Amino acid sequence: MTSVTREPHRALPRIAGNLFAVPNLNLRSITVNYQMNRLIGSLALLLAFCGVTYGQAQTPATVDGAGEMKPMALLTISGYDELKEDINFLGSLAGQPQLAAQFEPFIMGFVQGLNKTQPLGVVLQTDGMNFAGAICLPIADFATFLKNLKAFGIDSSDAGEGITQISANGQTLFGKQGNGWAFLSMMPQMLENLPADPAKIFSNLSEEYDLGVRANIQNIPEAYRQMLIQNVKAGMDAGMRPMQDESDEQFETRKAMATAQVEQIERMIKEIDEVTVGLSVDNKQQRTFLDIAYTAVAGSKLSQQLAEMADTKTNFAGFFQPNAAGMLMLASKMQESDIAQMQQMFGAFRKQVETAIDKQSDLPSDEAKETAKSAANDFMDAMLATLTAGTMDGGAVLNLTPESLSFVAGGFIGDPAKVESGLKKLAELGKDDPKMPAIKWNAASHDGVNFHTLSVPTPDEEEPRQLFGETVEMAVGIGKQSVYFSLGRDCIATAKKIIEESAANPGKAVAPMEMSLSIGQILKTVATFEPDDETLQMVSAALENETSGRDHVRIVAQPIDNGVRSRFEIEEGVMRAIGVAAKAQQMQAAGAPR
Numbered sequence: 001m002t003s004v005t006r007e008p009h010r011a012l013p014r015i016a017g018n019l020f021a022v023p024n025l026n027l028r029s030i031t032v033n034y035q036m037n038r039l040i041g042s043l044a045l046l047l048a049f050c051g052v053t054y055g056q057a058q059t060p061a062t063v064d065g066a067g068e069m070k071p072m073a074l075l076t077i078s079g080y081d082e083l084k085e086d087i088n089f090l091g092s093l094a095g096q097p098q099l100a101a102q103f104e105p106f107i108m109g110f111v112q113g114l115n116k117t118q119p120l121g122v123v124l125q126t127d128g129m130n131f132a133g134a135i136c137l138p139i140a141d142f143a144t145f146l147k148n149l150k151a152f153g154i155d156s157s158d159a160g161e162g163i164t165q166i167s168a169n170g171q172t173l174f175g176k177q178g179n180g181w182a183f184l185s186m187m188p189q190m191l192e193n194l195p196a197d198p199a200k201i202f203s204n205l206s207e208e209y210d211l212g213v214r215a216n217i218q219n220i221p222e223a224y225r226q227m228l229i230q231n232v233k234a235g236m237d238a239g240m241r242p243m244q245d246e247s248d249e250q251f252e253t254r255k256a257m258a259t260a261q262v263e264q265i266e267r268m269i270k271e272i273d274e275v276t277v278g279l280s281v282d283n284k285q286q287r288t289f290l291d292i293a294y295t296a297v298a299g300s301k302l303s304q305q306l307a308e309m310a311d312t313k314t315n316f317a318g319f320f321q322p323n324a325a326g327m328l329m330l331a332s333k334m335q336e337s338d339i340a341q342m343q344q345m346f347g348a349f350r351k352q353v354e355t356a357i358d359k360q361s362d363l364p365s366d367e368a369k370e371t372a373k374s375a376a377n378d379f380m381d382a383m384l385a386t387l388t389a390g391t392m393d394g395g396a397v398l399n400l401t402p403e404s405l406s407f408v409a410g411g412f413i414g415d416p417a418k419v420e421s422g423l424k425k426l427a428e429l430g431k432d433d434p435k436m437p438a439i440k441w442n443a444a445s446h447d448g449v450n451f452h453t454l455s456v457p458t459p460d461e462e463e464p465r466q467l468f469g470e471t472v473e474m475a476v477g478i479g480k481q482s483v484y485f486s487l488g489r490d491c492i493a494t495a496k497k498i499i500e501e502s503a504a505n506p507g508k509a510v511a512p513m514e515m516s517l518s519i520g521q522i523l524k525t526v527a528t529f530e531p532d533d534e535t536l537q538m539v540s541a542a543l544e545n546e547t548s549g550r551d552h553v554r555i556v557a558q559p560i561d562n563g564v565r566s567r568f569e570i571e572e573g574v575m576r577a578i579g580v581a582a583k584a585q586q587m588q589a590a591g592a593p594r
Helices: 008-020 027-031 034-058 080-093 104-110 142-152 198-206 222-239 248-271 301-311 336-358 366-389 416-429 462-468 491-504 519-529 534-546 572-590
Strands: 070-077 120-126 131-137 155-160 163-168 171-177 182-185 211-216 272-282 287-296 326-333 391-401 404-412 440-446 449-457 471-478 482-488 513-518 552-560 563-571
Touching: 070 198, 080 272, 080 572, 120 198, 142 155, 142 163, 142 171, 198 211, 222 248, 248 272, 248 301, 248 336, 272 563, 287 301, 287 572, 301 326, 301 552, 301 563, 336 366, 366 391, 366 416, 391 519, 404 462, 404 491, 416 471, 416 482, 440 471, 440 491, 449 482, 449 491, 462 471, 462 519, 471 491, 482 491, 513 519, 519 534, 519 572, 534 572, 552 572, 563 572
Parallel strands: none
Antiparallel strands: 070 120, 070 211, 120 131, 131 182, 155 163, 163 171, 171 182, 211 272, 272 287, 287 563, 326 391, 326 513, 391 404, 404 482, 440 449, 449 471, 471 482, 513 552, 552 563
16 A cells, blocks of 8 residues: 555645635635625625614504605515416426416416506505505506405405405404505505606506516614614624634634624625615516626715726636637626735635644655645745735636637636645645656746646546546646646646737626526537437537527626626526426426426
């Protein structure tokens, strides 16, 4: 048996893993662009907001003399006619173009008299002191609506002053008739000061989304926003205790990082104006998408930072290949506050990496561990230099066919020489190990980028050999302000092409973040290796023959007026593939031939 001390190459993957899996490090905040960090904060804020407003709804204020009622939260659902078209579109993808008809008798029996062209929803409003909120249904004949509810075991009675009490299974709602609308709420006081025509405040959401939610953060009374901030701080203080085997220095570092995160949340509560989440089935453009967006308070620091994102450009346009099997583009500027926070985090990051290396039993000596630490510090120096420069610019591309796989990633690096230095130190660790593949330094160059290559034998299996050949070729390219990693057939040639296309299109306008996957290309390759999987074959064939390349899943972050919107989109081909797969599974379960 080969001893551990003779196999330092086994430690290399673990060392690399330590760089990307160290506890207490939010790697996303380092590698993902600015607006995605803010997006995560907005989601957390929205959830906290819902908790605050729901608690207030239980004990509504009744103070007189306040100002104009403003919406704190809206939830909208498209009109029935629009929803029916979307349901039928989804059904058509699975061979059921009249799917909505299966549900219509029950739905219309429950909400008979519903205006099918109008949206419905929920509104929660405040004037700073008093609260109002209700479910808003476009029903002109409230009496007939209440009568129809009896068939479902729901009783109603007159509560006076135009209010109706509605009861079922021990639960109670209160309702009243408006001008073409029926309003339902948990308390009769909540039915006061509601909008006369909810369609007017619903329209911005309902015209774009089948289901939309919007929170107007700055319309939440100041006292409740401060309460939310205090609750966040109290939660941090309650959880900030030293962990087992954690040194005082590590605890203080972790505490400082948590404090910085709480300060960021507090800033978001003060500077985010609106948060919107919307889901739409777009039967006209044959796609489905989910949007998460936020806008900033005018004149705020956040607003100024978002304005800088309105015109993002990349110097790595060669990675922008939306028709590839997979693509990722990042192009944004980091703000000073983010850079300062990342620099603070890196202090803890380095110590955790060094501690993890000290525990590596695969490294044969203290000298080897010091070399590994030095290599890790070089890589972290390169990352920190990139963050300090405030530029996130680069991408990745996956090209895939049943006969070939190639992957290239790269982008701006603040100190590429540190990457090269780290690689050479890792190579030094394994120089005496015959199992360690030899690196060919300066094997090729192109436009100022020097490539170092490595070849490893491909596993003796049909699938990887078909994709990679006899060996898996890898290359790392080091430029003046860039680093590239390439893997697969013709890896250097593929990287060179991306470098050339980038040089030919400097400053190309792109979204701050865009990622896409071609499900058809991926499944076609997988299906080649699984010829006996009938469901997989059916889905792959449907994607190739029926969707004309509309088989992508995309995530795109784009600037909007004084804000950012991130959209998760599924094209028609993917939805059709899901329908084909579901139908095939149903037939298989029923024992029918496919």
